[in-house]
Amino acid sequence: xxxxxxxxxxxxxxxxxxxxxxxxxxxxxxLIDFPDPPRRALREAALRSxxxxxxxxxxxxxxxxxxxxxxxGLEAMSFYRYFREHRKLRLAAAPAVLGELWGRxxxxxxxxxxxxxxxxRMSLADYFDLVPVPEGRRTRIGPFTLEVRRTHHHVPTFAxxxxxxxxxxxxxxxxxxxPGLIEWLSxxxxxxxxxxxxxxxxxxxxxxxxxxxxxxxxxLIHYPDDLPRRRPAIPCLRxxxxxxx
Numbered sequence: 001x002x003x004x005x006x007x008x009x010x011x012x013x014x015x016x017x018x019x020x021x022x023x024x025x026x027x028x029x030x031l032i033d034f035p036d037p038p039r040r041a042l043r044e045a046a047l048r049s050x051x052x053x054x055x056x057x058x059x060x061x062x063x064x065x066x067x068x069x070x071x072x073g074l075e076a077m078s079f080y081r082y083f084r085e086h087r088k089l090r091l092a093a094a095p096a097v098l099g100e101l102w103g104r105x106x107x108x109x110x111x112x113x114x115x116x117x118x119x120x121r122m123s124l125a126d127y128f129d130l131v132p133v134p135e136g137r138r139t140r141i142g143p144f145t146l147e148v149r150r151t152h153h154h155v156p157t158f159a160x161x162x163x164x165x166x167x168x169x170x171x172x173x174x175x176x177x178x179p180g181l182i183e184w185l186s187x188x189x190x191x192x193x194x195x196x197x198x199x200x201x202x203x204x205x206x207x208x209x210x211x212x213x214x215x216x217x218x219x220l221i222h223y224p225d226d227l228p229r230r231r232p233a234i235p236c237l238r239x240x241x242x243x244x245x
Contacts, residue, residue, distance in 0.1 A: 001025035001167040001245040003191075004053065005237045006045045007035040008221050010197050011069040016239060017041040018069035019195065019222040021171075022053060025164030026143035031061040032160070032171060034073030039080070041073070048240020055080055060090040060141050062133070063097055064173035065157035066104050075108060078127045092131035092141050094148050096156035098124075133158075149184050151175035153200060159185060167245045169193070174222065177206045186214050191245045193237065195222035208233050219243070 002024045007017025017035035022045075024030075035041035039055055046053035055077060064070055074091075081089045093101070102110075102124045109127065111119040124130060133139040135158075139146045143165070148158040153174045159181060161170045170185035172194040185192050192214070196204045204227065207218065220227070220236045228236045237243070 001162075001164045001169060003169060003193075003243050003245065004045055004049050004051065005221065005239050005241065005243075006031075006041050006053075008223065008237050008239055009069075010201075010222050010224065011067065013225055015225045018072070020070070020073075021193070021221075021237075022058070023144070023162055023164075023169060025167075028059045028142045028144070029057055030141070030144050030162065031058045032162075033064055033070040034061070034077060036068075036072035036076070038073035038077045045240040049242050051242070056085065058089075060092060060131075060144075062141075062146060062160055062162075063091060063093040063101075064160065064171075065097055065153065065155055066100060067155060067157075067174065070174075071104065075105060078105075079109075082127055088127060088129045090129040090131060090141065092133050092139065092146060094150070094156065094158040095132045095134055096150075097158065098130060098132060100156070133160075149181060151181060152178055161185070161189065169245045171221075172202070175202060176200050177202045182210065182214065186217070189217065191243065192218040193221050194218055196220050196227070197222055197224060204232060204234075 004022045006020040009016035020033040020035045042053045078089050110122050113119050133146050133148050145163040147161040151157045159173045168189045170189040170192045196202050218234050
């Protein structure tokens with residue numbers, strides 16, 4: 001299993017797109033979160049990686065939460081699927097996220113006009129093949145097995161462990177520092193992607209103080225634009241670089 005970061009920034013970045021990545025395994029691709037605009041972000045990562053990362057190559061997606069820097073690209077991506085590819089996006093998320101998703105998308109997506117006909121009322125089911133991922137259970141989506149755990153954040157937000165071919169990638173999503181979450185992420189994981197930032201996020205200094213057995217498997221995402229210049233002890237992910245799990 002491998003993954004390619006599409007964006008590594010936070011909501012205020014000037015240098016990147018919102019934190020997101022494509023996970024690849026068994027010939028399939030899972031997008032985690034939605035940079036905006038999605039096609040441009042995917043294209044720039046493709047140019048750096050040498051891989052074909054067009055929207056058409058994405059088999060399914062997982063959404064961590066509904067803050068704009070993680071979900072804003074979902075509208076454009078699902079419209080592209082609907083109008084250009086004539087198919088639905090297979091979308092996985094925790095039930096608490098799916099339960100509020102249409103409230104976020106409805107104002108711009110619940111009415112479509114086709115020719116001279118009256119507007120057609122739309123729903124989530126018209127755009128998405130939804131896959132709920134409850135806590136405490138393993139959920140299969142293609143060759144990937146997903147496990148989620150709620151994090152400490154402003155809105156319902158869920159970390160995820162993705163397993164494929166006997167390898168596991170763990171992603172914290174947005175969270176304040178949480179030793180229990182880090183234990184859950186690191187247990188059996190071959191690679192750990194953890195956010196770091198200010199406010200209700202995880203301070204870099206707390207991650208740098210973790211045992212070497214965890215830090216050696218960890219990479220940083222959702223970091224402030226100036227963090228790489230500080231030469232952190234835990235490497236920062238780079239957009240378009242291919243990482244092997």
